[in-house]
Amino acid sequence: MKDIKLLDRLGKLILLTFCFLGTYLGVKGKSEFKQEEFNKPNILLIYVDDLGYGDIAMFPGGLGESIAEAPNIDLLIKSGMSFTNAYSSAPLCSPARAALLTGKSPARLGFEFVTKFEKDTLDWDDEKWIALFKNKKLISPPITLNLPLEEVTIAEGLKELGYETGLVGKWHVAAHHKVYKGWSLTHGPAQQGFDTAKETFGSHPYNGNQSSPELKYGEYPDDLLTNEAVSFIKKEHNNPFFLMVSHYYVHTPHLKGMQWIEDKYRAKSKGELSDEMIRYAANIELLDHYVGQVLDALDESGLREKTMVIFTSDNGGHPSYAHHAPFRGSKWNLYEAGIRIPMVVSWPGVVAANSIKEVPVIQTDFFPTFIELAGGIENKPKHLDGQSILPLFVGGPFEREKPLFWYFPYYHPEGKAYDEALVDIGVEDGEISQTRPQAALRNGSMKIIYFFDTDQVELYDLSSDPIESNDLSAVRPWNAKLMKEILMERLYSSHARLPRINTQTH
Secondary structure (H helix, E strand, O other): OHHHHHHHHHHHHHHHHHHOHHHHHHHHOOOOOOHHHOOOOEEEEEEEOOOOOOOOOOOOOOOOOOOOOOHHHHHHHHHOEEEOOEEOOOOOHHHHHHHHHHOOOHHHHOOOOOOOOHHHOOOOOOHHHHHOOOOOOEEOOOOOOOOOOOOOOHHHHHHHOOOEEEEEEOOOOOOOOOOOOOOOOOOOHHHHOOOEEEOOOOOOHHHOOOEOOOOOOOOOOOOHHHHHHHHHHHOOOOOOEEEEEEOOOOOOOOOEOOHHHHHHHHHHHOOOOOHHHHHHHHHHHHHHHHHHHHHHHHHHOOOHHHEEEEEEEOOOOOOOOOOOOOOOOOOOOOOHHHHEOOEEEEOOOOOOOOEEEOOOEEHHHHHHHHHHHOOOHHHOOOOOOOOOOHHHHOOOOOOOOOOEEEEEOOOEOOOOHHHHOEOOOOOOOOOOEOEOOEEEEEEOOEEEEEEOOOOEEEEEEOOOOOOOOOOOOOOOHHHHHHHHHHHHHHHHHOOOOOOEEOHHHO
16 A cells, blocks of 8 residues: 555656756746746645764665665655755754754854753853863853744744634743643744644654554554654645754654664564664664655645655754764764755646755745745845845756854863764764764865864865865965854854853863
């Protein structure tokens, strides 16, 4: 039955591509996207958690080493445009999500780390906060709890343009309420422009159940998060909609007990993978199944050709599980594997099927892109760090106005675990490494990483060195100096909260 559904969806996508080919060709050759040529499309953003760049074997640019089967995401790739230089705005969850929602960088938002419970936040001069940086050269900015309500979100911007807005699942840009990642009553989605907001952990172990119910072959655990998304899609819509399906998968802890799926991967791995890696693959397949259910709902509702679908991840994957090669690093640092993420855009008849874009894009681009798509580009907020990438979707010319940049002014892991972590950051080394306060900037193929505690930089040419193994800062010092100046200007103009010298260690 599952294979029949996949073939049916593939057939529909092929038919839609032919039906809308004339429309696509008419737009492809034009210098810019003209919104009036289309009715305002629905926008479906499938935002997943901690998915590594190479975790979907079919995604272009990775090494294809993941054993996880993801047939629904594979079909999405075939039907759409894959961005092989797509970036999150941060190497971890909360700042990445805040940046996506607002189009502003974590540096500009002053929201650079994961949010906490109310009781866990401290001020700059609090003795407990300072004590956390014992033996460290710098003191990081205090942790921001809530995305300020005065920040305009994508939902608020689209709502003004006549869109119905919805979010299901993970929020994580406000202080935890009652339970870890529980939605804030004062700074939740309902206060930030979402008409429909469904809080649920779905089948993810955050719901308190670490293990799946017993499954027959071919069965998957029921997922309330996905069910809510399907219900939203299938209900009657008098206006175009923006729906953010915000998954907790494949963030740890991973769901256990999906025996038939794990047995399949155990046989497939021929004893070469640990039980934890087999379980991780099973969780990727589970995520894929839920993605398929949402896409099926679009098809069954007759909305596929009226909907732009974006599938992407909030940051790089966990170093102990995710597939990152050929990229260095992981979640929590600014090497490529921490911030480069899979991204697919599918819109039959408009976005070229089975196509690849190598142009660097970043998730702060989503806000101005969606607003332009909805016909309101003149009303977009000021001081956005992203720019519309709509021309890339339709084959038009595109020029990046400002280099991409990132900011992570913290030591990680937190507390004593930092001293026990690996000092060196490698490629799929399977271990959590020490991350120091840092910022990064990419201009063309050149990338610089600046370390605040040593005032040193590393310079890489990603076109010839995607693994970031050959630091060019010594042989190209003027390039490094200029890029550092541009990076610092971006931070200063964003009013970034820079780390302070720890006077107790100096």
